[in-house]
Amino acid sequence: MSHIWHPYTTFSAIEKGLPPAIIRGAGCYLHDADGNRYFDAISSWWSAALGHSHPLIVNAIAMQSDALQHSILGNMTHFPAEKLAQALVELMPDMSRHVHFASDGASSVEIAMKVALQHAYLKGQPERTRFASLRQAYHGDTLGTLSLGFLDHFHEPFAPVRFPGSQLPVPPYDGSLENCIDAARKIFSEQGASLAAIVVEPLCQCAAGMRMYDVAYLQALYRMAREAGVMVIVDEIATGFLRTGTMFAFMQADLDPDIVCVGKAVTGGALPLSAAIVRDEIYNAFSDLGDSDGTFYHGHTHAGNPIACAAALAALAEYDKAPLRDNVRTMSDLMQTGIESLADIPGVTDARSLGLIGAVTCETTAQAQAAQAIMRDRGYLLRPLGRVIYLMPPLVTARTELEAMLDALRAGLSAA
Ligand SMILES: Cc1ncc(COP(=O)(O)O)c(C=O)c1O
Incomplete structure (x- = not known):
């Protein structure tokens, strides 16, 4: 009997049989204890962007773990975190920033969120306590992040303790681009003065079912936030590191956000590490050098863990390489034509892609699940989001692998 409480897993799923026990990962494939090999078509919850056990990441982890496994960043520092902070800042449009590390x-x-609240407080605007986020937003499973949006039946128990916020409509799901801009403008004009920040998933709301939206909407939100003096937080945890074709999705909208959150693929998915990359104009407000103490009293034990930083530095070096970027470009084109060609399959109501994210919406959840089961028999690991079945393969996926995966998806959807 297993003593694991599996995340996002129902008792009925467990009752149907033990989940596969994965014993090895190599490149785009996971291998289970029964000798089966699966293509990781969801990059292990969107993190294993460089595939599994990438030799340069394995080597970086081994070397760092031999030298220093952990040391805190509170009143101390270490070179892997220093180098990683520098490397992350260099990826930003405006490099005057500081990096606050965390693990997930x-x-x-x-x-x-806490930086935005404390910054408003320190700047004498304590009335700025609300957040605006997109409808169906997903920013994580902690109580604070749950408050930013996504309210599905599985979050209902927490509804009474969510703090109030403003939800911005997303085109085309909640109306046309123009209507959504109008609705957002109304929210900013009525509530702008009470907003500490707007928090957005740029261009694709992944957990909500790969809801992709127009770059013009992101630009409009950014403009409105700037005009209302509202901080802009961009959550690149799912979309960052070439997933949408550019290093970060927000770059397609040509913005310069106040805070950029990264996680998942920052280490190539090998180890837990995340970061909030904060503009210096904001960081500088947290000083205790004047009359009052503005220090941000927040920290996680393993924030900036040296081994995770070393893995991230190796991953960032890979994201910078021309052959990988070329592969992302070529595979994104292939994904687009392949996914679009699925739109005419009976039962498919929508097919869309952005970079190396491809998604189709089925008429029913049952169809998506049936297609998943067929794909599984063909050796592909997928996890549909309700009626949406999607592909988010590693960025190193080869042409033959992506073609075969799209063929399998066509067969799965047609048979389902
Ligand atoms: C956009 C976005 N933000 C935040 C998170 C939460 O990340 P984690 O699961 O590492 O806490 C996710 C996870 O899927 C995500 O997609």
Whole structure:
């Protein structure tokens, strides 16, 4: 009997049989204890962007773990974290920033939210206590991040303790681009003065079912937030590191956010590490050098763990390489034509892609699940989001692998 409480897993699923026990990961594949090999079509919850056991990451982990496994960043420092902070800042449009490390994605969003609240307080605007986020937003499973949006039946028990916020409509799901901009403008004009920050998943709301939206909407939100003096927090935890074709999705909208949250693929998915990358204009307000103490009293034990930082530095070096970037470009084009060609399958109501994210919406959840089961028999690991079945393969996926995966998806959807 297993003593694991599996995340996002129902008792009925466990009752149907033990989940596969994965014993090895190599490249795009996971191998289970029964000798089966699966293509990791969801990059292990969108993190294993460079595939599994990438030799340069394995080597970086081994070397760092031999030298220093952990040391805190409170009143101390170490070179792997220093180098990683520098490398992350260099990826930003405006490099005057400081990096607050954490371990998982939700914690970095919590940091960003708390920075926004404390910054408003320090700037003599304590009335700025609310957050605006997108409808169906997902920023993690902690109570603070749950408050930013996503309210599905599985979050209902927590509804009474969510703090109030403003929810911005998302085109085309909640109306046309123009209507959504109008609705957002109304929210900013009525509530702008009470907003500490707007928090957005740029261009694709992944957990909500790969809801992709127009770059013009992101630009409009950014403009409105700037005009209302509202801080802009961009959550790149799912979309960062070339997933949407650019290093970060927000770059397609040509913005310069106040805080950028990263996680998941920052270490190539090998180890838990996340970060809130904060503009210096904000960071500088947290000083205790004047009359009062503005220090941000927040920290996680393993924030900036040296081994995780070393893995991240190796991953960032890979994201910078031309062959990987070329592969992302070529595979993104292939994903787009392949996914679009699925739109005419009976039962498919929508097919869309962005970079190396491909998604189709089925008429029913049963169809998505049936397609998943067929794909599983063909050796692909997928996890549909309700009626949406999606592919988010590692960025190192080869053409033949992506073609075969799209063929399998076509067969699965047609048979389902
Ligand atoms: C956009 C976004 N933000 C935050 C998170 C939470 O990250 P973590 O699961 O590492 O806490 C996720 C996870 O899927 C995500 O997609």
